[in-house]
Amino acid sequence: MESIRDKVAIIGMGCTRFGERWDKGVEDLLVEAAYEAFEDAGIAPKDVQAAWIGTVFSGLSAITLAPLQLQYIPVTRVENMCATGSEALRAAAYAVAAGVCDIALAIGVEKLKDTGATGVKGPSIVGDNQDASSGIGPGYSAPASFAYMATRYFHDYGIRPDEGKRLLAQIAVKNHHNGSLNPKAHFQNELTVEQVVNAPIIAWPLGLYDCCGVSDGAAAAIVTRADMARSFRQDPIYIKALQIAVGARQGAMRQDYDFTHIEENVTASRRAYAEAGIKDPRREISCAEVHDCFSIHEMIVYEDLGFSPRGRAREDIEAGTFTLKGELPVNTDGGLKCFGHPLGASGLRMMYEMYKQLQGKAGPRQVKNPRLALTHNLGGNAGTGICSCFIVGNEK
Amino acid sequence: MVGITSFGVHLPVYRLRREEIGRMWGRAGGEGARAVAGYDEDPITMAVAAVLDCLKRTGGEADRLFLATTTSPYREKQAAAVVASAADLREDCHTADFSGSLRASSSALMAALDAVSAGAGKSAIVVASDMRAGAAKGSLEATLGDGAAALTVGTENVVAELEGSYSVYSDFTDYWRLDEDRFLRSAEGRFIDEAGYFPIMERVIGGLLDRYGLKSGDFSRIVYYASDSRQHGALARRLRLEKEKVQPPLYDAVGNTGTAAVLLMLGAALEQAKAGERILVVGYGDGADAFIFRVTGEIEKFRRIPLVSDKLVGKVFVSYGQYLTWRGIIPVETQTLPERPPLSLPARFRERRAISALYGVKCRRCGTPQFSPLGQNIRVCVKCQAKDEFEPYRFSDKRGTLFTYSVDSLMPTLNPPGVNGVVDFEGGGRLVCELTDCIVENLKVGMPVEMTFRRMFVNRGIISYFWKARPVAPA
Structure with missing residues (x-):
């Protein structure tokens, strides 16, 4: 079994201000985080060859990334509860390590404050069917x-x-x-x-x-092959x-x-x-x-x-x-x-x-x-x- | 020999003092308290608790379950079947609801005695459970109470043998409700006494005594329904019953529990009764049913655990406001917490054994009892990962200890704060569940708990029943 160690580098990152962003939608947060990452990496949106978007509640499919207007590249939505953002990064890094793309975007977003409710949805996120449940399971917070x-x-x-x-x-x-x-x-x-x-x-x-705070926000990373990283910046993170x-x-x-x-x-x-x-x-x-x-x-x-x-x-x-x-x-x-x-x-x-x-x-x-x-x-x-x-x- | 073979009671732990009701309306409220069903109880859950208490006493089985109630949560759908499945009775048990009259409990008892006497069944459970509502500011909200009582009728180990019965019907209108009525309607009190209750009770008791050639003096204990303490006392005076033989109605402590009331009184009488005593029991409503029971030597085995007396005193006094909100009499502010996912009838059907009697599985390979927190079918063992090597395992009758817990201000409940925690069962297995009927200050890690069938929430018109843990008395 091989290790991921030193095969992939992060060459750009972006992160929005987190908080109650009443006047910003998912689209604003995605663009804000992604463009900071693009700029940080010194690349253009068209340089991204594949993308993974992580969200738990704020979009069902890869189409959630549509506001970035990436042109027909492969995009996948991932979800793994509170590890969702990390899961997006893992997927992007694995794709680069596999050699199937050289520059990939991992981005995560959530608009929790749009639910109009206090806190995060209950039992549904720990594996019960969100649309139809038997109702078993305590109503614990x-x-x-x-x-x-x-x-x-x-x-x-x-x-x-x-x-x-x-x-x-x-x-x-x-x-x-x-x-x-x-x-x-x-x-x-x-x-x-x-x-x-x-x-x-x-x-x-x-x-x-x-x-912890219940917030809106988005964050993004651009990953590339470790051996290419220094062609983008002098201080890539491995x-x-x-x-x-x-x-x-x-x-x-x-x-x-x-x-x-x-x-x-x-x-x-x-x-x-x-x-x-x-x-x-x-x-x-x-x-x-x-x-x-x-x-x-x-x-x-x-x-x-x-x-x-x-x-x-x-x-x-x-x-x-x-x-x-x-x-x-x-x-x-x-x-x-x-x-x-x-x-x-x-x-x-x-x-x-x-x-x-x-x-x-x-x-x-x-x-x-x-x-x-x-x-x-x-x-x-x-x-x-x-x-x-x-x-x-x-x-x- | 046909007669009563076991007995069980459920009275909620909550009491509303009549003084508290009086305070609300700026007048004297009267003595004592009424039992109030918890926010998560209803006639079905109370009936389940009474039936389990009854079966636990003798460890018996049953081939009949008759449920008497005038307040079934369902207009259409049998409550007895819900109770039978929660009590884990065999599928060929005949279940029926007796409803529409306060006499439903004595009618169910009559039917059970008839069935067993005729040899059609060996053991029949009769359970009565009610939570009738009186309108605010009326006398009924103070005199009524919530509770359930159950007994089994059989031919072996009989504690009180049936010696005779007699019944009259009447279409006298004293208390009634129409489809659209939330609260009980009643006729004028003097009219009820003089034109209805007294003459009907006189006729049924007189008829019974005539039929069997007995006098009221032949009975050691006399148990009969009345709508309140005043009416109960008035009948005793009218019939010149010996005061010490009249079973007190328990109305001061718990209120009039409707169909359950006469059975509760019978339980209290049995608790005191001695072998050889004759007990007269009269249920009332749209006529009356009267029974003669003769106590047998088997009564001694009932002495180990009190039948009724230990449950008469409540643990928690509620405010009038709590009572109103638990009953849904006044609307409460909607919480801004996320809603539960919608209930699915197919999912509840698949998981019916987990829901009804808290069935999980026990691994045949490693012996670990286990329950899926979502009620899902367990296919692979959580301990040894063996696949499909399980036998069904019932958790609802197992005691447990509270491994850890939280007092949860965010849990949706009409009795905040919510309490939930992790229960480890004796014999193995763990469940994360809600706790109920507990005093928050008394919670501690390691405290003993038992399971109780409760109403969780209602969603799209589906009542979600499931099991919660409650402290094992006294706590």
């Missing part, structure tokens, strides 16, 4: 399905709920600080721990600020690993699934480290964008991805390990919490930040001398998850 992890984590590690809430609050405070340095983020305000712990409860023990691991509802069906870790996260990250040749992720990875849909998940991801030893994320949170100035900055752009979470765009938005960091173009959020960066998504929830774990670097 997405925050509740992650609150299960907080309840169980606090229980297993003997953390009192009020202590636990203060601990998780530090993650929201960190991400809000990072978001405040980012003009494209949905939320750009700082928060205090007090504000977080006193916010209205959404799904006990998670409060308002433990939950793909080191693209891994996806998908659960089969074990968390909802098996008593041995513990809700203090997510096996999909562990599996995808271990495969990604192997593909990228990483032995000690905490030391070797310079910065990461992980799926902080809910604060508890960012905490569990620290452990699942091997950034913190199992059961000891608390010490790292309290030591500031994952802040901008810490040992391993995580969610430098504000994360899903602050940058926002338009499902189909999120994976590519994370890659946009890692790409800028590795190029040294992250402005006030720039981490020192990055070499390897990681993006991570989790669609669904524990045992019913789709995890993507990608690694990129600025050296071949």
Whole structure:
């Protein structure tokens, strides 16, 4: 089995401002993200030979990409829940690695605010038929399905709920600080721990600020063969690993699934480290964008991805390990919490930040001398998850 | 010997104090409380709970299920069949709805006794369940209550043997509803007593005593329906019944539960009864049905678990506002949460065993019980990946523990905040499901839970019933 490592490079990226973009449609967001990427790569739209568009709710087929007026090239719509944007990038990179095209576009978009509803659709996105269901399955909200992890984590590690809430609050405070340095983020305000712990409860023990933004947005990447990359730009970013691991509802069906870790996260990250040749992720990875849909998940991801030893994320949170100035900055752009979470765009938005960091173009959020960066998504929830774990670097 | 062989009760955990109703309307509300069906209960779900309670007591089977109710959620579609499938009764069980009259429960009991006496059936379940509605500000909203009671009639292990019965009919109009009526209509109280209820009760009891050559003094316990406590007491005085022999109607604690009321009283009487005692039971409505039961030595086995008394006291007192919204009497603000996908009858048909009695499968190779969270057919084992090597496995009768949970402000419910969580079953298997009838402050990881059949939501006119977990009493 071959690896994707160093076969494909990203030579251009674009990302819209995320947020409540009431006056912009899917078409505006797609054009905004794609043209920033074209310009960044120094290519014209006609240079794109194939495209993958990722969206969960905002379009059914490849025709969703029509606003770009690409001329009869192959286009495919992909969907993989919260990993949808990452899935588009994976498809485009694999096509380039297969040698069937030299320049491909991966783009993700979501107009969540057009639904007129608060939050994201429920059970339908975890595999039930969206048009016709038997109605079985609890009406639990997405925050509740992650609150299960907080309840169980606090229980297993003997953390009192009020202590636990203060601990998780530090993650929201960190991400809000990072978001405040980012003009494209949905939320750009700082928060205090007090504000977080006193916010209205959404799904006990998670409060308002433990939950990410529901946003509109789009992000795009142009990929090409690694050996051609430097003909486009001097600082291409090389793909080191693209891994996806998908659960089969074990968390909802098996008593041995513990809700203090997510096996999909562990599996995808271990495969990604192997593909990228990483032995000690905490030391070797310079910065990461992980799926902080809910604060508890960012905490569990620290452990699942091997950034913190199992059961000891608390010490790292309290030591500031994952802040901008810490040992391993995580969610430098504000994360899903602050940058926002338009499902189909999120994976590519994370890659946009890692790409800028590795190029040294992250402005006030720039981490020192990055070499390897990681993006991570989790669609669904524990045992019913789709995890993507990608690694990129600025050296071949 | 033909008679009663088991007994079960379901009373909702919710109570509405009559004082609270009075407060709403600026007047004295009276003593006690009425039972209020939870927002996710209806006469079908309450009947299921009563039947399961009844079957659990004796572990019996049944070849008849007669459901009595005046408030079936369906105008057309048999409620008894829904109850039978949730109780996992065999397919050749004869099911029937008895409706249209408060006497439906005693009529169903009469039919069950007749069927078993005639040898047409071995064991018949009679279940009565009602949640009648009185209009706001009227006396009925305070005196009515919601609940269900079930009993089995059979020939073995009989706790109360049938010694005789007598019936009269009457087209006297005291309480009624037309198709378009949401609330009960009633005639004037004095007229009901003097022209209807008293004479009908006198005729049925007198007729019964005459037929069998008995006097009221030959009975140790006298159980009869009345529309409220006042009427109940008035009949006892009129018939000069010995006060200590008259079974209290339980109306102060739960209210008048319609067709279920006389069965609930019978249950309370059986709970106290001793071998050899004779019990007179009279159901009323459009006439009356009277029965003589003689308690047998088998009654002793009923002592282990209380029949009725442990359920009379509710766990949660609701506000008048909660009562109004749960009943759909006043519309509530529509939530801005995403809607559930539309219900599909073909999908519900395919998944009918999962829906009705929470059937999953058990792997023949590795022994793991499992349930698909979507109710889908399981083809490949979640543990060992063996394909198509399963036997059916029922989860609805298994107890479990709460592995983890959340108190979910976003879950659509008429009793916010919603509670949902992960249940691990004794013997294996896991289910992510909603919780109901729980006190949020008492929730904790590891608490014991049991499954209860509830109404989830209504979509395109289809009532979606499914199972929820509830704390095992007392919690």
